[in-house]
Amino acid sequence: MRKEEFTLQSIYNKLDAIIYKLDKIYKTKGLIILTNEDLLHIFNISPRTLISWREKNLITYSKVGNKFFYRVEHLIEFLDHHKNEMQL
Numbered sequence: 001m002r003k004e005e006f007t008l009q010s011i012y013n014k015l016d017a018i019i020y021k022l023d024k025i026y027k028t029k030g031l032i033i034l035t036n037e038d039l040l041h042i043f044n045i046s047p048r049t050l051i052s053w054r055e056k057n058l059i060t061y062s063k064v065g066n067k068f069f070y071r072v073e074h075l076i077e078f079l080d081h082h083k084n085e086m087q088l
Contacts, residue, residue: 008083018034034071034075
């Protein structure tokens with residue numbers, strides 16, 4: 001397995017684990033919301049990278065005041081959209 005595939009799979013696994021835990025707590029399938037801090041941890045990226053993704057409209061988000069929120073289903077769409085862009 002290539003490093004990129006392993007990394008993508010680990011991100012999917014982390015999202016699945018988060019969905020499972022949150023669904024168990026809130027019973028709100030499809031309505032799971034993550035914060036900037038969650039994304040920084042899940043994707044292992046810098047705050048600047050996340051800002052860049054938002055500025056380039058690569059990732060869907062909601063903003064309430066100074067807080068950003070992300071729906072899990074939009075993150076999965078983001079990953080699916082970019083999964084074929086890796087070079088072999």
